[in-house]
């Protein structure tokens with residue numbers, strides 16, 4: 001389904017964005033207020049007024065950001081695979097962002113943790129599934145900044161020991177994070193539970209939403225769109241879509257910079273309707289931060305999702321093996337493997353063509369718990 005794009009007259013929740021905080025929407029008034037004072041580690045300063053002129057006044061580099069990763073990430077052509085498929089396939093290596101084993105969340109954390117520093121809070125709480133890559137990258141970023149990190153994690157598709165204690169969980173603990181496990185509940189509930197426990201312990205923690213997907217985190221992918229376009233143009237940009245900050249940031253960033261590339265957010269979690277709506281909602285939140293509301297050239301198909309989040313599909317298995325055997329690149333079974341499988345399907349069907357770039361979002365540590373499924 002096409003992503004709901006933000007239009008003042010048609011956006012149904014528009015009033016809601018102004019008056020009620022959405023569950024994961026940051027309080028932007030606080031955000032602006034906080035960033036008038038500067039931390040020497042933070043680049044950029046939130047402008048006090050006039051946040052509505054992306055190309056005229058406010059630029060993505062104006063937003064407060066830490067330097068946590070290694071950017072720009074490499075972009076290269078997939079030569080053997082392109083030849084085999086008769087296509088022109090490129091890959092943006094956001095699996096190589098550096099910090100804590102890399103992945104897409106480092107870009108979001110550059111903005112989110114700048115806000116944590118500005119808030120003065122010294123404990124961060126977030127979470128997700130046991131094998132959450134976001135939790136792992138948050139743990140690493142907190143280690144680098146000397147912040148306490150508490151993770152509320154929930155169970156998922158597998159229950160082998162490698163899944164519950166290895167891979168990302170092992171790395172979370174290696175980075176010094178406190179892991180609190182809450183089997184049987186959802187990701188958001190796990191974060192809420194951990195935050196409530198901390199509050200009961202008298203700790204005032206900064207709550208980062210699951211996947212780092214609010215307007216502040218999504219700024220990381222608005223910035224990534226510009227980085228990508230420096231090596232463009234492309235006809236299509238394909239990426240996995242779960243909590244959708246990555247897809248929404250890219251869609252808004254591409255549109256803001258006048259690109260004609262189509263953003264394809266391959267659903268790996270919710271279905272097409274929910275994913276499209278989520279991308280639209282995050283785009284609206286980005287608009288509230290001052291980014292333009294150009295029509296988004298974006299869709300969110302769910303043909304690669306399979307039976308559900310984290311559940312392997314034969315197409316995912318084939319995609320993981322194909323990219324490993326032709327290009328020496330490792331995909332993960334939950335996100336990038338399914339997204340790449342969706343890209344291959346669409347290439348075969350002629351729905352994607354021209355110069356196509358796949359944004360590799362990382363996830364290597366969860367490959368090992370899934371070994372028996374691959």
Ligand SMILES: Cc1ncc(COP(=O)(O)O)c(C=O)c1O
Nearest residue numbers: 133242243244245246335361363
């Ligand atoms: C490896 C990997 N790829 C893609 C995604 C999806 O990104 P988003 O949640 O911004 O949609 C995630 C999210 O956890 C991830 O860990």
